[in-house]
Amino acid sequence: xxKLVRIGVLLLIxxxxxxxxxxxxxxxxxxxxxxxxxxxxxxxDGSEETASYIADLEDDVFxxxxxxxxxEGAAYQVELLTPVTVVLASEVVSQPPPxxxxxxxxxxxxxxLKLRWWAWRVDTYDGPTDxxxxxxxxxxxxxxxxxxxxxxxxxxxxxxxxFADYQYAARNNVIITHELLHTLGxxxxxxxxxxxxxxxxxxxxxxxxxxxxxxxxxxxxxLIPESEENGKMPDGLGWTVIGSLTAGEIGWTE
Numbered sequence: 001x002x003k004l005v006r007i008g009v010l011l012l013i014x015x016x017x018x019x020x021x022x023x024x025x026x027x028x029x030x031x032x033x034x035x036x037x038x039x040x041x042x043x044x045d046g047s048e049e050t051a052s053y054i055a056d057l058e059d060d061v062f063x064x065x066x067x068x069x070x071x072e073g074a075a076y077q078v079e080l081l082t083p084v085t086v087v088l089a090s091e092v093v094s095q096p097p098p099x100x101x102x103x104x105x106x107x108x109x110x111x112x113l114k115l116r117w118w119a120w121r122v123d124t125y126d127g128p129t130d131x132x133x134x135x136x137x138x139x140x141x142x143x144x145x146x147x148x149x150x151x152x153x154x155x156x157x158x159x160x161x162x163f164a165d166y167q168y169a170a171r172n173n174v175i176i177t178h179e180l181l182h183t184l185g186x187x188x189x190x191x192x193x194x195x196x197x198x199x200x201x202x203x204x205x206x207x208x209x210x211x212x213x214x215x216x217x218x219x220x221x222x223l224i225p226e227s228e229e230n231g232k233m234p235d236g237l238g239w240t241v242i243g244s245l246t247a248g249e250i251g252w253t254e
Contacts, residue, residue: 031073031251035084035130037065037180040092040123044136044161045143053164054091054137061166062086064173065180068237076242076252084180089125094118096134096159099150116155131183132157133176137164149175151182158183170236177237178219184250189221189243196231197221201245218243 039062041054066086073083097114100107119132136159138146146161158179162172182188189202200206202221204214213226219240223231234240247253 031078031080031083034080034082036128037084037086037131037133038089038125038127038129039086039176040089040125040132040134042092042095042134042136044095044138047139047142049139049141050137050164053166057088059086059088061169062088062173062176064170064237065177068173068177068240072242072247073252076247078252084131087125087127089123092122092124092134094122096136099148099159112152112154115152115159116157119155119157130156131180133160133180134158135160135162135172135176137162139163140165140168149179151179153183153185156183171233173237174219174234174240177240178222181220181242181246181250186220186246186249189218189245190223194229195223196229197223197225201243204241204243215239216241218246220246 041057043050043054063086066082066084069083070081073080096118097111099115100111119134123129123132134157138161140163143163146163149158149160151158158176160172160176160179162168162175190197197203197218198221199211202218203211203225204216204218204221208214211225212228214224217224217231217234217240219237219242221243222233224234224239225231242252244253
């Protein structure tokens with residue numbers, strides 16, 4: 001009996017998740033109307049400091065993301081003046097299911113279903129939503145390094161780990177934009193072992209002479225290459241560009 005109930009619950013999750021993904025897919029990637037991007041703050045460490053930061057958050061913290069995509073889109077002759085709108089939803093008090101990094105394919109697939117079910121259940125935004133970005137905030141006084149962020153094309157949602165301090169807001173927006181672009185089909189352009197961007201597609205200016213140091217980062221390349229072995233995190237979106245391959249992956253070019 002328990003097994004039948006468990007199978008029934010899983011089938012229900014599949015139906016809900018598949019329907020949500022189908023409806024979301026209908027609204028995305030044509031670039032004929034702006035995509036509605038919603039930011040959901042989550043207290044990742046449960047601290048009072050992070051809670052206070054989230055309580056003071058406003059939409060304007062994330063407006064650079066929309067301005068950046070508008071500017072980069074114009075460089076590729078995207079006719080839509082505002083490719084995305086970014087709004088802030090109420091805080092989500094539930095924690096997402098932990099990702100099974102280095103897990104089996106089956107475990108990752110099951111986790112993906114649980115994540116999308118969780119995102120559907122905890123949604124705090126009463127309005128149209130194309131891409132959901134759950135930002136898990138952590139107090140930088142307690143955490144020096146954060147784990148991986150991710151963006152899923154299936155389900156159009158992201159889990160971003162960020163620091164709960166305004167001095168990190170610009171860098172947080174770089175990560176948010178990187179993961180947002182994953183939901184639209186953009187691929188990583190760096191070596192997962194070293195973190196170094198691939199040449200040439202992971203470089204903002206692959207024709208630069210001399211090649212190093214680069215001045216900017218390709219947004220999906222992650223770092224600003226300073227040499228063959230070293231790179232640095234861009235301090236904000238102004239230090240990044242969307243390269244031609246990424247533009248093609250998200251439907252900005254043929």
